[in-house]
Amino acid sequence: MISMLYFVVESMGSFCSRQQPLNEVDSDENKQAAKIDSRIAEETKAEQHIHKLLLLGAGESGKSTIFKQIRLLFQTGFDEAELRSYTSVIHANVYQTIKILYDGAKELAENEPNSLKYVVRADNKEIGEKLSEIGSRMDSPCLTKEIAKEIVTLWNDTAIQETYSHGNILQVPDCAQYFMENLERFSEVNYIPTKEDVLHARVRTTGVVEIQFSPVGESRKSGEVYRLYDVGGQRNERRKWIHLFEGVTSVIFCAAISEYDQMLFEDDTKNRMMETKELFEWVLKQSCFEKSSFMLFLNKFDIFEKKVHRVPLNVCEWFKDYQPMGSGKQEVEHAYEFVKKKFEELYFQNSKPDCVDRAFKIYRTTALDQKLVKKTFKLVDETLRRRNLIEAGLL
Numbered sequence: 001m002i003s004m005l006y007f008v009v010e011s012m013g014s015f016c017s018r019q020q021p022l023n024e025v026d027s028d029e030n031k032q033a034a035k036i037d038s039r040i041a042e043e044t045k046a047e048q049h050i051h052k053l054l055l056l057g058a059g060e061s062g063k064s065t066i067f068k069q070i071r072l073l074f075q076t077g078f079d080e081a082e083l084r085s086y087t088s089v090i091h092a093n094v095y096q097t098i099k100i101l102y103d104g105a106k107e108l109a110e111n112e113p114n115s116l117k118y119v120v121r122a123d124n125k126e127i128g129e130k131l132s133e134i135g136s137r138m139d140s141p142c143l144t145k146e147i148a149k150e151i152v153t154l155w156n157d158t159a160i161q162e163t164y165s166h167g168n169i170l171q172v173p174d175c176a177q178y179f180m181e182n183l184e185r186f187s188e189v190n191y192i193p194t195k196e197d198v199l200h201a202r203v204r205t206t207g208v209v210e211i212q213f214s215p216v217g218e219s220r221k222s223g224e225v226y227r228l229y230d231v232g233g234q235r236n237e238r239r240k241w242i243h244l245f246e247g248v249t250s251v252i253f254c255a256a257i258s259e260y261d262q263m264l265f266e267d268d269t270k271n272r273m274m275e276t277k278e279l280f281e282w283v284l285k286q287s288c289f290e291k292s293s294f295m296l297f298l299n300k301f302d303i304f305e306k307k308v309h310r311v312p313l314n315v316c317e318w319f320k321d322y323q324p325m326g327s328g329k330q331e332v333e334h335a336y337e338f339v340k341k342k343f344e345e346l347y348f349q350n351s352k353p354d355c356v357d358r359a360f361k362i363y364r365t366t367a368l369d370q371k372l373v374k375k376t377f378k379l380v381d382e383t384l385r386r387r388n389l390i391e392a393g394l395l
């Protein structure tokens, strides 16, 4: 596009500077117009080969983590400057986490029955107040060894551990444990975030970001080019989605299946799974997606498989007819299949009869797991290429 604009401006300049007979100018002009037309045709043709993939889902469902993984897998990944740029994000994540826990402990100590277990030790209160104040700043300071030590002390307070176990009602980030276990490293003077740290870092996406890539390996030969869009998931961000809905090859819908006992960040009276259900229904009904494929990522399986033993699925209204069965791995599989079936039913209930033959696949994912994301994307790629061939009448 930019090069085309340059071409137009340059040619306009040449019209002004030279004195030519009119018929020559006309023929020059025609040649230029033809060149521009052919350039537009070339670019349009190239665009037609690009498959548009949209990552949709509620806030914190894992969209940006999948987006980062795709960058790592099929692009050059993160260079040192980009890794370094995550230092302040990770430090801010640490402060926010400890603030949520300390403030949460105070609240529980006031309002909960059996509240004594949430009372932080007297000598940790000063640290807590200080960290809570830092956590509320827009611009938090760099994490030093001294502060990291204080955070560890507070984290190990039994009242904070007790509060952490109630993370579901407090908006404690899923990566809290990871942040706390790595404080020592995060506070080193020459700390450079690792790829793993970047995947765990949480930045609330605003607006839209996109990347273009071609999956490496066998499919490279096929020349498939994907353009993947990542968007903000919170309610106030969703009005921006609609501008992207035209010409979408596939929607990758992320649903965090571990969030069945959690409340929304933007409305703490609303269960996250119920919000995801409504959002998925809304997306399915969009007329722009009548021919788009749907790839449903049932994400955060790693958290789900631990949680189902602790928190029964039927705490969520949508899953209230769930009957636990078996134990250990068997129980996890049973619970997962139940959730998967619920989404499947929702898909068919909300797809008009003429949409039923659009591709619909469900994948079990843990967005932090690079190998799994690679494998999953390979399957997505295969499905989409197959669709392509079917549409072209070749299959």
Ligand SMILES: Nc1nc2c(ncn2[C@@H]2O[C@H](COP(=O)(O)OP(=O)(O)O)[C@@H](O)[C@H]2O)c(=O)[nH]1
Binding pocket: 057, 058, 059, 060, 061, 062, 063, 064, 065, 066, 173, 174, 175, 199, 200, 201, 202, 203, 204, 205, 233, 254, 299, 300, 301, 302, 303, 365, 366, 367, 368
């Ligand atoms: N444990 C775990 N954490 C995840 C998973 N997917 C994403 N996260 C974390 O959840 C948080 C929110 O993820 P993000 O990709 O920003 O969600 P988005 O709002 O949908 O873009 C980040 O801290 C991620 O590291 C997952 O499958 N398992």
Ligand SMILES: [Mg+2]
Binding pocket: 063, 064, 065, 203, 204, 205, 231, 232, 233
């Ligand atoms: Mg995001």
